[in-house]
Structures are given as C-alpha cells and as structure tokens.
Amino acid sequence: MSGDTDLIKLYSGRILELAADIPHHGRLSAPGATVKKRSPLCGSTVTVDLNLANGTVSAFGQDVKACALGQAAASVVGGAILGTTPDQIVQARDDLRAMLKDDGPTPSAPFDGLEVLRPAVAFKNRHASILLTLDAASEAVAQLVQTQSA
Template sequence: MSTESDLIKLYSQRILALAADIPHLERLEDPMATARKRSPLCGSTVTVDLNIAEGRITRFGQDVKACALGQAAAAVVGAQIIGRSRDEVERARDQLKAMLKEDGPAPDAPFDGLEVLMPARDYKNRHASILLSLEATLEAFDAARKAACA
C-alpha cells in the first residue's frame, strides 16, 4: 500500500509543471495520419495527428486526456518529437517501457527528460498511460507512411 509521501514523490513539482505545459496540444487541421490510444486500466487517452516527410515527423498535434503522469510524458514527447524518425520514436518507447517495467535507465537523448517518470516504476497501473503518447505516435507514423505509399 502506498504511503502519502510516496504519492507526493510520484506527483513531484516537475511532473506537475510538465503536465501543465504540454507542447503541440492541438489537433492538426489536415494530418497525414491520426492514431488514438487508450489505457484500459485508467481510461486515459492520447490522440496524435502528424505529418511526415523524408522519414521524419514534420508536424505534430496531440489531444491528451490522461493523468498527470501521462500528461508529463506527452509534454516531454511533444517537446522533442519534431524531426524524429520512426526508429528514434520506437527506441524511446522501448527504453521508456524498459525503464518502467525492468528498472532500466532513462531513455537516451532527446527523450531523456522522461527520467522524471522513474518514480512511477512502482505504480504498474500507470505504465500504460505513460506510454500512450509514444505508442500513438508510432501508430500514426505507420499510418502516414502507408498513406504516402498508397
């Protein structure tokens, strides 16, 4: 059972500041692709719109309806996502998952800001929410790539 101090540590000032200032927090008018991911445990959702060119994200918008932890993750992702390749996004997602589930290190730069979520390791019911932004971005990237090839 969590103590009150554990919850205070989990919802640190840094996490709350990130959650209050999420970049690209608007949907795109004419995206190449859109993906919506939902956490079945808590109901958090993230919808991502994006455009790609030459294998990199050129435009990005997100609608985030998540707990403070999911919002903080979306803030870090939003701040770093423009110009990223699919491989970079996938690597960040895999490293974040390993950080949360396997006590791995924080993701590499440019997504190293996700280290702020290390205290969430002990809260398995929040892991899916934290991963939503990266997972929706990957799904949208694949859909955009498919649309570009059609």
C-alpha cells in the same frame, strides 16, 4: 502511510510543471495519420496527429486527457518529437516501456526528459497512461511509413 508518501513524491513539482504545459496540445488540421489510444485501467486517452516529411516528423498535434503522469509524458514527447525519425520514436517507446517495467535505462536524446517519470516504476497501474503518447505516435508513424512505401 508510506504508500501515500511515495505517491505524493511521485507527483513532483517538475511533473506537475510538465503536465501544465504540453507542447503541441491540439489537433492538426491536415494530419497524415491520426491514432487514438486509451488506457483501459484508468481511462486516460491521447489522440496523436502526425505528419512526416523527408523521413522525419514535420508536424505533431495531440489531444491529451490523462492523469498528471500521462500529461507529463505527453509534454516531454511533444517537446522532443519534431524532427525525429520513425525509428527514434519506436526506440523511445520501447525504451520507456523497459524503463518502467524493468527499471531499464532512460530513453536516449531527444526523449531523455522522460527520466523525470522514473519514480513511476513502482506504480504499475500508471505505466499505461505514461506510455500512451509514444504508443500512439509509434502507430501513427508506422501507418505513414507503410503508406509512403506502398
């Protein structure tokens, strides 16, 4: 029964609030890059559309079909990503992965809202879904940086 109780605690009110209100939910009409990521374990998918201008994210859209934890992560990322640099996005992804897998520190601002997902550390089968949005955004900015420097 303890496992059931832990799972119930994991889906806190704050996580459910975030999951219900995802910023920039929807696709961009003219994205510079589009990346779709899928978690093979649970089937969650996230498609990210992204534009860069002057070295920062100028437009962001996301189509999220994920569990509440993946939706909550997408909500935090969607609320924080505009105006960030490619390096900040990659660092946030790496920090989130370390937080989940190694109980590392919370990603730094503006992605520090991902702290709400710290209780998921114990639920390894949820990690991939939580990482989807930042994985997709990291790949999208890498594509755009490569295109812009070519």
